[in-house]
Amino acid sequence: MGDLAGIRDRLPYLSDLGVDALWITPFYPSPMADHGYDVADPRDVEPVFGDLAGFDALLADAHARGIKVTVDLVPNHSSHLHEWFVEALAGGPGSPARARYVFRDGRGPDGAQPPNNWPSVFGGPAWTRVADGQWYLHLFAPEQPDLDFTNPEVVTDLETTMRFWLDRGVDGFRIDVAHGMAKPDGLPDMVPSADTGLFADDGPADHRFDQDEVHLIHRRVRSVLDAYPGTMAVGEVWVSDDERLSQYLRPDELQLAFNFRLLTAEWDLEGLRTAVEHSLATVAATPAPACWVLSNHDRPRHVTRYGGGERGTRRARAAALLQLALPGVAYVYNGDELGMPDVDLPDAVLQDPIWERSGRTERGRDGCRVPVPWTGDQPPYGFSTSPDTWLPMPAGWGPLTVAAQADDPHSMLTLYREALALRRSAAFAGPSLEWLPAPDGCLAFRRPGGLVCLLNVSGAPLQVPEGKVLLASAPVGDGRLPDDAAVWLHR
Numbered sequence: 471m472g473d474l475a476g477i478r479d480r481l482p483y484l485s486d487l488g489v490d491a492l493w494i495t496p497f498y499p500s501p502m503a504d505h506g507y508d509v510a511d512p513r514d515v516e517p518v519f520g521d522l523a524g525f526d527a528l529l530a531d532a533h534a535r536g537i538k539v540t541v542d543l544v545p546n547h548s549s550h551l552h553e554w555f556v557e558a559l560a561g562g563p564g565s566p567a568r569a570r571y572v573f574r575d576g577r578g579p580d581g582a583q584p585p586n587n588w589p590s591v592f593g594g595p596a597w598t599r600v601a602d603g604q605w606y607l608h609l610f611a612p613e614q615p616d617l618d619f620t621n622p623e624v625v626t627d628l629e630t631t632m633r634f635w636l637d638r639g640v641d642g643f644r645i646d647v648a649h650g651m652a653k654p655d656g657l658p659d660m661v662p663s664a665d666t667g668l669f670a671d672d673g674p675a676d677h678r679f680d681q682d683e684v685h686l687i688h689r690r691v692r693s694v695l696d697a698y699p700g701t702m703a704v705g706e707v708w709v710s711d712d713e714r715l716s717q718y719l720r721p722d723e724l725q726l727a728f729n730f731r732l733l734t735a736e737w738d739l740e741g742l743r744t745a746v747e748h749s750l751a752t753v754a755a756t757p758a759p760a761c762w763v764l765s766n767h768d769r770p771r772h773v774t775r776y777g778g779g780e781r782g783t784r785r786a787r788a789a790a791l792l793q794l795a796l797p798g799v800a801y802v803y804n805g806d807e808l809g810m811p812d813v814d815l816p817d818a819v820l821q822d823p824i825w826e827r828s829g830r831t832e833r834g835r836d837g838c839r840v841p842v843p844w845t846g847d848q849p850p851y852g853f854s855t856s857p858d859t860w861l862p863m864p865a866g867w868g869p870l871t872v873a874a875q876a877d878d879p880h881s882m883l884t885l886y887r888e889a890l891a892l893r894r895s896a897a898f899a900g901p902s903l904e905w906l907p908a909p910d911g912c913l914a915f916r917r918p919g920g921l922v923c924l925l926n927v928s929g930a931p932l933q934v935p936e937g938k939v940l941l942a943s944a945p946v947g948d949g950r951l952p953d954d955a956a957v958w959l960h961r
């Protein structure tokens with residue numbers, strides 16, 4: 471499965487790579503209807519992943535190495551097996567237990583229609599009917615009932631969960647669906663949209679996300695964090711409008727919000743430059759640094775997104791130098807540093823609820839969640855003692871393993887290790903960048919400390935300008951930077 475003890479064992483690898491903080495996705499007791507984002511008890515450890523003592527040991531070892539540890543906070547919903555939801559079902563309509571969730575009567579003559587037209591992010595309606603005839607809201611799977619944040623008990627419980635982990639010594643949280651939680655009064659119908667996804671692109675027309683009242687909750691979150699100096703929260707905020715997104719980063723709200731523009735950008739000059747400009751504009755008037763991400767557990771890995779194969783890998787190398795040259799915070803998804811692609815998994819092993827809820831038309835996110843290969847030529851590549859890993863690992867990954875890449879000067883792993891080491895140097899100082907004039911199809915910027923990053927997506931090789939070459943994603947020995955490549959210079 472991969473577990474907390476496994477992460478603890480691999481801390482030396484993470485230190486060596488240059489990682490200075492971890493975000494661990496949910497490891498709490500869960501029936502695993504959605505990869506652990508269906509939490510049955512937010513203040514304990516799922517036995518499959520270990521126990522609280524094991525978590526404390528991981529935390530202590532990470533801290534001893536100077537690695538901070540952040541954990542996932544999943545406020546918007548619980549598991550249907552959370553004791554509160556079990557009580558809500560038993561309590562019946564109008565009961566206080568039901569008021570912790572979003573239960574409503576249905577529409578139509580006998581209430582047989584859902585209370586409104588909201589779709590679930592995972593497909594199908596966002597409502598499920600229970601035996602007594604009422605419906606409950608679930609923006610995600612039916613096994614993830616939405617909590618009602620207008621109920622003070624729900625907010626207090628979130629604070630209790632935060633303090634539980636902060637008292638153990640965690641350095642902060644990644645907040646799941648941080649633009650969810652607040653729902654408009656009366657739960658009005660939304661403007662139907664073909665894309666039911668997480669991005670609140672339709673602004674106020676999509677009533678499921680990014681409601682103004684959500685900021686009240688983030689202020690409560692911030693008050694808890696402020697009592698634990700040095701801690702922070704990063705929000706998963708799928709809001710594309712710069713101004714709306716920046717609101718989550720006001721001085722009394724979150725310290726960081728992922729900016730998903732790079733994660734969703736096409737591999738072309740316009741897409742990449744726009745992603746960088748908007749991310750910087752979003753944070754410009756806030757106390758927050760920009761927060762860059764190329765891949766995560768919800769999206770196709772960028773090697774695959776950029777075309778896969780040799781081309782995808784070449785672009786991924788260049789993208790790494792772009793990401794790691796930018797001012798702010800960089801999140802590296804496990805396996806980015808190995809150049810892992812997505813895996814085409816057989817139908818029978820798919821676990822993502824999207825697969826079933828889309829009527830088996832969308833394969834979902836399992837392809838980017840396959841375990842990391844460590845050693846050897848065959849599955850499970852040192853990830854497990856069992857060949858039956860929770861998602862199967864494909865044949866042919868020997869060259870991708872950490873062991874195969876560790877001492878290869880041309881490997882993706884070496885590129886990441888060198889880039890992360892350089893990133894700590896004075897050349898990268900300063901919170902800003904200055905765009906430099908660049909040939910057509912190229913992007914160039916300079917950091918105040920003297921680092922220059924040049925990215926070539928022009929389709930042809932480019933003369934490398936003067937300066938000391940610090941690192942390049944492809945050979946530049948002849949003074950030319952190939953297409954789909956990036957170079958770091960000091961000038």
Ligand code: NOJ
Binds near residue numbers: 504508610647767
């Ligand atoms: C966002 C998480 O990243 C994703 O994996 C999960 O399915 C949803 N939130 C629901 O919790």
